[in-house]
Amino acid sequence: MKTMKTKASLIITSMTSIALAAPLAAEEAKVIWEKNCAACHGKDGSGDTKMGKKLEIRDFTDSKVQEAMKDEEMIKAIKEGIKKDGKTTMKGSGDKYSDEEIKSLVACIRSFKK
Numbered sequence: 001m002k003t004m005k006t007k008a009s010l011i012i013t014s015m016t017s018i019a020l021a022a023p024l025a026a027e028e029a030k031v032i033w034e035k036n037c038a039a040c041h042g043k044d045g046s047g048d049t050k051m052g053k054k055l056e057i058r059d060f061t062d063s064k065v066q067e068a069m070k071d072e073e074m075i076k077a078i079k080e081g082i083k084k085d086g087k088t089t090m091k092g093s094g095d096k097y098s099d100e101e102i103k104s105l106v107a108c109i110r111s112f113k114k
């Protein structure tokens, strides 16, 4: 019983620190998104932009699209970019953003789901 209590309080402590850190990271990710991603993906992630239509970008507000994406794939795409038929359609940003920032960007994209 004693160990269970300790474990529970540990979990609560780490959850609290995540909750405290999250709003800042989320704000930061949103700024990055609107500056560097929204031109193609749209502010709301819907991909309803000129570039989005041209590049056939999926609608990130669609829960089916969200389900089809794996976090690791999203991270890889943000880091390394995306190529279609040998042409770069999205540039990689691995040298621009830290792993933490990329994780917050993934969370930001997840929040577009309706």
Ligand code: HEC
Pocket (backbone or CB within 6 Å): 032, 033, 036, 037, 038, 039, 040, 041, 051, 055, 056, 057, 058, 059, 069, 070, 073, 074, 075, 077, 078, 082, 089, 090, 091, 093, 105, 109
């Ligand atoms: C020049 C246009 C363009 C910009 C700018 C852009 N993207 Fe993309 N992105 C694309 C295209 C094209 C795809 C591939 C089509 C799709 O997945 O719907 C894509 C796909 C993605 C995917 C899906 C990867 C998967 O798992 O399938 C993620 C995540 C993503 N972009 C994140 C970002 C982030 C974060 C930024 C800003 C740092 C960004 N994109 C900026 C064009 C762009």
